[in-house]
Amino acid sequence: MSTIRRAYRQLHDAYGPQGWWPAATRDGVADAWEIAVGAVLVQHTSWKNVLRAIASLEQADATSVAAIGAMERDRLAALIRSAGPPRVKAERLQALTAFLVEEFNGSIDSLLEGVEDRRVAQRRRTQLLGVRGVGPETADAILLYAGGAPLFVVDAYKRRVMRRHGWDDAGAKYDEVATFWRRRLPADAAVYAEAHALLVRVGVEHCRSPRPRCEGCPLQSLLPPGGPLLEGVAEKTE
């Protein structure tokens, strides 16, 4: 078994199924649009603060594509203030609503239709990347978690785990990292979704910045003999 498969299994054994996407709606079930909103809001921001922003959108009864699209920019910014840079994220959310209205009749379900097929997913991904404020990670998160597309999300946590374990070619591009993981895991969107969620959790709890907390980490047994590979004098364990 590859190291990657072993890592996935150890994380899954330790943490159990994560059941992402983290739901935040009234009924506890995140719909596709809410996932997309969350994916934009979480950029460079902790998830906890995203939940606050989503809650305030719900409080204002302003969660729909139409509502967000029609809202005055400043008002939207004020509502999502807790999720990092509000002006930027208000602009990005409205760029996304405009895109959906123009290209998919305002329906994210139309955007996501058929993305279980990898070729369709790639086309939609390219379209999403044309939206200002939607980069590779955000596009993949939306397509994977809202649409079940067989795409792998690459984020800073994943890169950090890989670097410290010596699994990566230094400087690998986004798509190269995604392919690296996809080729070593079962070709199943549900597994990709689970793997990303597990890696995020281990990143939050153990593979932190600037220094890791390897004590009790489910991946500790997979470290190089000398411990985590660290860069720079500031980065020390414990």
Next chain:
DNA sequence: TTCCAGGCTC
């Protein structure tokens, strides 16, 4: 690669 953006945490 560098710059950006801003609330939040410690």
Next chain:
DNA sequence: GAGCCCGGAA
């Protein structure tokens, strides 16, 4: 106050 946060644009 410094640095972190499930990035993106230039």
